[in-house]
Amino acid sequence: MKDIQQIGIIGLGLIGGSLSLTLQARGWKGKVVGFDANEEHCQKALSLGIVHEISEPTSWQNCDCIVIAIPIDAAEKIMPSILDGISAHQVVMDMGSTKASLCNTIKGHPKRSRFVASHPMWGTEYSGPSAASNAAFEGKSAVICDKELSDMDALEIVEKIYKDLGMHILYMRSYDHDIHAAYISHISHITSFALANTVLEKEKEENAIFELASGGFESTVRLAKSNADMWVPILMQNRDNILDVLNEHISQLRKFKSCLEKENYEYLRELIYQANSIKKIIH
Amino acid sequence: MKDIQQIGIIGLGLIGGSLSLTLQARGWKGKVVGFDANEEHCQKALSLGIVHEISEPTSWQNCDCIVIAIPIDAAEKIMPSILDGISAHQVVMDMGSTKASLCNTIKGHPKRSRFVASHPMWGTEYSGPSAASNAAFEGKSAVICDKELSDMDALEIVEKIYKDLGMHILYMRSYDHDIHAAYISHISHITSFALANTVLEKEKEENAIFELASGGFESTVRLAKSNADMWVPILMQNRDNILDVLNEHISQLRKFKSCLEKENYEYLRELIYQANSIKKIIH
Numbered sequence: 400m401k402d403i404q405q406i407g408i409i410g411l412g413l414i415g416g417s418l419s420l421t422l423q424a425r426g427w428k429g430k431v432v433g434f435d436a437n438e439e440h441c442q443k444a445l446s447l448g449i450v451h452e453i454s455e456p457t458s459w460q461n462c463d464c465i466v467i468a469i470p471i472d473a474a475e476k477i478m479p480s481i482l483d484g485i486s487a488h489q490v491v492m493d494m495g496s497t498k499a500s501l502c503n504t505i506k507g508h509p510k511r512s513r514f515v516a517s518h519p520m521w522g523t524e525y526s527g528p529s530a531a532s533n534a535a536f537e538g539k540s541a542v543i544c545d546k547e548l549s550d551m552d553a554l555e556i557v558e559k560i561y562k563d564l565g566m567h568i569l570y571m572r573s574y575d576h577d578i579h580a581a582y583i584s585h586i587s588h589i590t591s592f593a594l595a596n597t598v599l600e601k602e603k604e605e606n607a608i609f610e611l612a613s614g615g616f617e618s619t620v621r622l623a624k625s626n627a628d629m630w631v632p633i634l635m636q637n638r639d640n641i642l643d644v645l646n647e648h649i650s651q652l653r654k655f656k657s658c659l660e661k662e663n664y665e666y667l668r669e670l671i672y673q674a675n676s677i678k679k680i681i682h
Numbered sequence: 683m684k685d686i687q688q689i690g691i692i693g694l695g696l697i698g699g700s701l702s703l704t705l706q707a708r709g710w711k712g713k714v715v716g717f718d719a720n721e722e723h724c725q726k727a728l729s730l731g732i733v734h735e736i737s738e739p740t741s742w743q744n745c746d747c748i749v750i751a752i753p754i755d756a757a758e759k760i761m762p763s764i765l766d767g768i769s770a771h772q773v774v775m776d777m778g779s780t781k782a783s784l785c786n787t788i789k790g791h792p793k794r795s796r797f798v799a800s801h802p803m804w805g806t807e808y809s810g811p812s813a814a815s816n817a818a819f820e821g822k823s824a825v826i827c828d829k830e831l832s833d834m835d836a837l838e839i840v841e842k843i844y845k846d847l848g849m850h851i852l853y854m855r856s857y858d859h860d861i862h863a864a865y866i867s868h869i870s871h872i873t874s875f876a877l878a879n880t881v882l883e884k885e886k887e888e889n890a891i892f893e894l895a896s897g898g899f900e901s902t903v904r905l906a907k908s909n910a911d912m913w914v915p916i917l918m919q920n921r922d923n924i925l926d927v928l929n930e931h932i933s934q935l936r937k938f939k940s941c942l943e944k945e946n947y948e949y950l951r952e953l954i955y956q957a958n959s960i961k962k963i964i965h
Contacts, residue, residue: 520896540893569893582885583894587902590873592957593934599960600934601927602865608963610823610852611866613803617964618901619870624961627954631947638942644884645939649932651876651883656928659921664914671910674875677882678907680891681900 415468416531472632498573537565581640595623698751699814755915781856820848864923878906
């Protein structure tokens with residue numbers, strides 16, 4: 400496989416920014432060009448060393464790989480024209496949180512095989528280039544979807560990028576990815592948003608939240624700070640899977656409610672024991 | 683105020699153990715005697731330096747302060763006899779997560795004024811002496827309840843202990859404490875237990891949870907590892923307040939559900955914006 404000498408990143412926020420900074424921090428010496436629809440983000444990305452140059456993606460003929468790191472609805476919109484514009488040796492990858500819809504949009508595209516669909520399982524509740532980290536992604540999983548639809552050399556380049564970031568790579572169908580992502584990531588965001596709204600609704604003394612909040616509250620509510628521009632499209636696109644898990648979640652909460660209402664503390668204890676078994680999976 | 687030379691701790695788990703280890707790590711040179719109904723915990727606490735000696739609380743005439751750090755139902759049971767046994771200069775404090783019921787139980791006790799009701803807003807999802815930390819509590823709030831019912835010198839001793847731990851002290855009525863605790867702490871545990879049960883129910887491929895789980899999932903589900911012996915009594919005792927906030931939480935989740943079902947993405951965006959305002963309170 401040839402060396403990756405130049406990468407182009409569309410979207411210079413948390414994910415695109417962290418990709419560049421972490422690759423560089425881990426010793427990659429190539430050039431990064433970038434573009435962001437937000438001019439302030441472009442300037443910030445330049446000053447933080449996320450990119451060496453800001454330019455239009457139409458001029459990125461020298462990029463070995465073009466990375467799409469923008470909200471998934473925007474990614475879906477630009478993907479066909481990005482593919483239209485690349486040459487036969489260039490690769491396009493995305494890093495979005497849902498995969499089935501995007502893969503479906505471009506499934507008939509003549510250059511589909513130059514695209515690798517992927518989702519690195521890393522993020523924070525912050526956004527924009529200032530939130531980017533040079534120690535991101537490491538030790539986490541990167542999911543590559545529908546790999547049989549990508550050319551071998553395109554796949555190798557994307558695998559190399561994720562390995563250079565210190566990630567381990569999993570392969571699955573885009574359809575399966577979206578189901579798992581609903582369970583493992585998307586529902587957590589909804590519960591956190593809803594918990595924040597619950598507490599803001601019930602606790603009129605904001606000072607009490609501020610002074611009493613402990614680590615437990617902070618960790619369950621932290622995702623509620625997440626960006627709406629990123630999350631509305633994810634929740635929209637993965638709606639059916641998320642509704643399925645959200646219904647289950649509401650019914651699990653109702654079990655706790657019913658235990659308390661009926662003072663059935665034996666069953667309450669069983670529900671907690673059952674929840675404790677997550678220990679075996681998440682250490 | 684006289685120096686605190688000896689402390690007795692009933693319950694040598696996460697909270698009692700961390701109290702001792704942190705006081706010692708921050709320079710306190712006094713003696714710690716302890717007792718735990720679990721003999722293994724006693725031996726472990728001795729070997730970890732949590733206590734210098736294991737003995738029966740009935741022999742603790744030399745303790746300036748007796749700390750109750752056991753599940754709140756057990757604390758409520760032993761509190762009257764602990765108060766019966768102390769002399770006029772000794773102080774008793776508890777560290778439990780609910781306050782109204784305990785305070786009510788002992789409100790007519792002739793030595794009520796030697797007791798200080800408190801709740802340090804710190805904990806982890808782990809339990810037992812091995813989970814104890816020598817860097818606990820610092821920077822968090824400690825709530826002291828119904829302080830007018832405690833003697834001034836008793837209050838001063840408990841305040842000194844919390845200040846020595848690096849905590850800032852808040853005062854409130856035990857009744858108000860329990861309402862706030864339902865919003866700020868107890869509901870987070872229920873959502874986390876229910877989220878764990880949701881994912882364990884829906885995601886039959888445990889391997890997928892293990893491999894895909896990111897920081898976001900881990901942080902929302904981490905409290906689900908919490909100990910049932912501690913949490914069943916808390917949820918029991920604070921049942922009315924928790925039901926109130928749990929009903930609100932289910933109704934907030936239903937708003938998200940309804941947005942997805944009706945594809946009302948404008949309102950979904952509003953709900954997320956509203957949740958984002960937790961940023962102003964929790965940094």
